[in-house]
Amino acid sequence: MVALNPTLTTSGLQAGMILKVPPQNTGELAVENDLLIERTQLEDSVFQAPKVSLAVFLPFKSDAIELDSVEQTQKKLSKRNLHTIALDFYMGMMIAIGRADSLGITTALTVFDSHNRKDSIRAKAERHDWSNTQAIVGPLIPSNFNMAAILPDLNRIPMVAPLSSKAVKMQANVYQSVTDLNKIRMKMLRYIDQQIDTTQNVVIIADTLNHALGDTLAHRYPFAHRVRPELGGFVVPDLIDSLLTDSLPNKVVFESQDLNLVANVTSLLNAQAAKEKEVQLLTSLRLPIYDNENISKKHLGAIRFTYLGRKHPKDNTALKQFKESYQKQWGDYPSKDALRAYDVTLDLILRLAYRQNIYLPSLGPTDYLEGRFHYLPSQNGQGFENVGHYLLQHDGYTVKEIKK
Numbered sequence: 001m002v003a004l005n006p007t008l009t010t011s012g013l014q015a016g017m018i019l020k021v022p023p024q025n026t027g028e029l030a031v032e033n034d035l036l037i038e039r040t041q042l043e044d045s046v047f048q049a050p051k052v053s054l055a056v057f058l059p060f061k062s063d064a065i066e067l068d069s070v071e072q073t074q075k076k077l078s079k080r081n082l083h084t085i086a087l088d089f090y091m092g093m094m095i096a097i098g099r100a101d102s103l104g105i106t107t108a109l110t111v112f113d114s115h116n117r118k119d120s121i122r123a124k125a126e127r128h129d130w131s132n133t134q135a136i137v138g139p140l141i142p143s144n145f146n147m148a149a150i151l152p153d154l155n156r157i158p159m160v161a162p163l164s165s166k167a168v169k170m171q172a173n174v175y176q177s178v179t180d181l182n183k184i185r186m187k188m189l190r191y192i193d194q195q196i197d198t199t200q201n202v203v204i205i206a207d208t209l210n211h212a213l214g215d216t217l218a219h220r221y222p223f224a225h226r227v228r229p230e231l232g233g234f235v236v237p238d239l240i241d242s243l244l245t246d247s248l249p250n251k252v253v254f255e256s257q258d259l260n261l262v263a264n265v266t267s268l269l270n271a272q273a274a275k276e277k278e279v280q281l282l283t284s285l286r287l288p289i290y291d292n293e294n295i296s297k298k299h300l301g302a303i304r305f306t307y308l309g310r311k312h313p314k315d316n317t318a319l320k321q322f323k324e325s326y327q328k329q330w331g332d333y334p335s336k337d338a339l340r341a342y343d344v345t346l347d348l349i350l351r352l353a354y355r356q357n358i359y360l361p362s363l364g365p366t367d368y369l370e371g372r373f374h375y376l377p378s379q380n381g382q383g384f385e386n387v388g389h390y391l392l393q394h395d396g397y398t399v400k401e402i403k404k
Contacts, residue, residue, distance in 0.1 A: 009300050034194070042350035042366055043103060052352045053108045054345075055130075056093065057138035057148065058086040059116040081205050082116055085140065089163070091330050092341030093137070095322060098329075099342075100349045107349055108132075114139045118147050125153045133157055134352050137344065142166045149174050158358050162344045163337065174383035175358055175375060177336055177344050179310045181285065184389055188284040188308040191391065192253060195282070201248040205265060207237065210255035213284070217253055224253075233260035240268045248277045252303075259289045270299035280304045300394040312371040312390040319369050343371035359384050 011325045034078065057081040061349070063221045095201035098108045112124045121144055135158040139145045142161070149159050160175045168176055196202055196338040206214025218226050225243050229235050244250045252269060256262055264279070273279045281300075286307035289295070313319075322342060326334040334342075347366055351358050358375065365374040365388050372388030379385075 008228050018330045022273045027200065042354055045107060047353040049356050051106045051352055052106050052349050053132050053134050055110040055112065055133050055136045057112045057114040057121060058090055059140060060086045060113040060206045061115050069240065075183060078158060089334045089341040090336040092334065092338030093345045095329065096323050096342045096345035096349065098325065099346055103351060105353045114144060118144060121148050122151060125151050130157060135348055135358060137162050140164060142168050160344065160348060163340060170378045170380055170383040171376055172382055176371065176385045179386050180390055184308045192282055192284065196221055196251055201245050201250045203243050203250065203252045204229060205229065205252065206255040207258050208263055209257050213255050227357065229261055233258045234264040235268060237268055241376045244272045244277050244279065252279065252281050254281055254283050257287055260294055261295065262289055262293045266295060266303065271303045280306060297397055299319060301324040301396040307392055309390050309392050313370045339369055340371065343368040347373045354399045
């Protein structure tokens with residue numbers, strides 16, 4: 001502590017003083033703008049309004065299911081499509097409502113089958129009495145969501161875009177719950193700026209799709225080595241071996257959307273780490289390709305793969321309880337859509353029960369099974385965007401959050 005705050009030795013602890021604290025000593029506190037803030041746990045709060053009324057539009061497309069044909073129905077539900085996404089999302093919502101009920105919050109949920117058609121959504125909106133509805137989840141498809149958000153019957157009700165990473169049109173009543181990837185990339189680039197200097201051996205690897213970003217990084221770090229992948233998506237092993245040193249920390253900034261190249265680079269860097277070279281891999285944008293079975297989790301842990309993510313799957317008691325509840329109620333393991341539905345729905349219910357408002361500027365970020373929610377006004381001044389994210393690093397076979 002004194003090493004980070006040398007003025008303590010001369011002036012002592014003074015009122016209003018801002019202290020630097022090692023990340024490993026921040027405990028359950030979060031770090032925001034270099035200041036410690038208390039992590040918000042809405043589940044432990046006192047609720048002003050223990051009754052919440054929600055509606056959801058989901059594309060069940062019930063008219064497309066041939067109920068008389070068991071074989072066709074099973075075939076349709078065996079693949080990931082709008083039917084299965086809608087069902088999984090609904091089941092995740094119901095587990096969240098059950099969790100809220102255990103906290104003393106009663107939730108009235110009205111479910112609409114959108115049929116994935118604008119005319120169906122419009123007709124249901126016109127026929128329903130919305131006077132008691134506090135918030136609407138969905139529709140899931142961005143084009144349907146954009147249309148619904150401006151309907152005269154709905155444009156005064158908060159509407160949450162729950163699932164799609166594609167941009168929705170921001171309106172005064174819109175809450176985009178999926179953090180924008182471009183903003184995540186910009187935040188991560190700023191973090192990388194803070195982590196890199198001339199005392200380290202820096203290597204930049206960018207594929208053809210990220211060539212412009214590679215140029216930008218090379219301009220930012222003129223002391224770095226630039227590696228251009230070979231045609232076919234690989235880097236020559238001898239080149240990596242010659243560039244990485246055992247006398248300095250090696251920081252590799254890697255930008256790629258090519259699965260073969262990702263597998264190749266992570267394997268090569270792991271081989272260097274096995275030679276007792278200090279290696280850290282950073283990227284401004286972690287894509288789903290890193291979840292591919294061809295990408296070794298052991299390799300990512302050995303090279304301390306570091307990135308900003310929208311979600312952080314936590315292997316804790318809450319996740320275990322969710323899986324047990326889900327399996328008991330629905331007889332199956334939850335999908336990623338069910339997990340997302342649980343997080344979005346529980347956060348929404350708790351915010352409405354806590355202060356009868358989704359946008360709570362003094363609340364700070366809220367965390368659930370794997371999602372973080374921190375709504376702020378959008379850049380265009382219309383609606384609100386979730387800017388919640390995690391700074392993550394692979395450590396062995398686990399992924400840990402780094403507190404900035």
